[in-house]
Amino acid sequence: MKVTQAAVLSPALLLQAQHMGSALARLRTARGVRQVDAALRAGISRNTAYRLEHGDPGLAMGQVLRYLDAIAPGTTLLQLLFESDPALVALALREQTQRVRGLSAADVEALNF
Template sequence: MKRDETPLLSPARLMEARELGEKLARLRKARRLRQADATARAGMARSTAALIEKGDLSRTQAQILRYLEAIAPGLTLLGLLQESIYTDSRSSK
């Protein structure tokens, strides 16, 4: 049985997890990819992608990296975190 990690993290860390998920969702949308297409490329269920984009803490690092690679091949996680276009939805308008 999976353990819920939410109570073990500070509110700041929970916010970071949500922000990572939001960045991935914005990147996917900026690339004009449907979630179903991204999950097919990543070889995962759409429900897993939905959890990743919500910042669910039970997703593994490998799942997150596979999803990122499916959305933007070659983009590193560090690159995603540093890109302002994916961190602030207002900057992409």
């Protein structure tokens, strides 16, 4: 009988898996690596890479580690979760310095109490 991990894990553990997946996706984006290229380097399919980045808990730990090594060689899981990679720091800075567009007349009117 096949058991899906998502069905037997607690919500807290599912949230952790999703956090790790989104951290992998952010690192890949920050490093400028395409998903298909990272999957090829890791020796996994693009579908598996997609599942990794979306926090599928049913994937093998070896696949996670190979994918991480394909994106950022030498990076540990601890560094990934603490987002201490220089590319992630630079990405966070770029995200903070984005300009905010002005409100349209309709938006200002909607805010007028």
